[in-house]
Amino acid sequence: MKPTFKEKVLQVVRRIPRGKVLTYKEVAKAAGGHRAYRAVGNILNANHDKKIPCHRVIRSSGAAGGYNMGAGEKIKILRREGIKVKI
DNA sequence: CGTATGACGTGCA
DNA sequence: GTGCACGCCATAC
Numbered sequence A: 001m002k003p004t005f006k007e008k009v010l011q012v013v014r015r016i017p018r019g020k021v022l023t024y025k026e027v028a029k030a031a032g033g034h035r036a037y038r039a040v041g042n043i044l045n046a047n048h049d050k051k052i053p054c055h056r057v058i059r060s061s062g063a064a065g066g067y068n069m070g071a072g073e074k075i076k077i078l079r080r081e082g083i084k085v086k087i
Numbered sequence B: 001c002g003t004a005t006g007a008c009g010t011g012c013a
Numbered sequence C: 001g002t003g004c005a006c007g008c009c010a011t012a013c
Helices: A005-014 A024-031 A037-046 A071-081
Strands: none
Touching: A005 A024, A005 A037, A024 A037
16 A cells, blocks of 8 residues: 555554654654655645644644644643643 | 745844 | 745645
């Protein structure tokens, strides 16, 4: 089987344990494209699966980035996980 | 196949 | 430290 970049990204994000966060760059690298962080955001944006803790993927700047449910919700969830994100 | 889009990253002022 | 512009890749049409 030839999993596409999208499938790999979703798989990686789905493996993120609670209390841990990865940057889009890290996810992209884990998916096989250390330069496809753009596509990672696109994929997560198109994939609103609850089984995928996409809220655990933040920017390298320390900001939460965006979220399908709303950036505010993402920050709220991360804070609940014990992770602080830049406003 | 080519163009347009996007939850980004890095560099420079 | 903050803000702006450019560059990057994958997906959708």
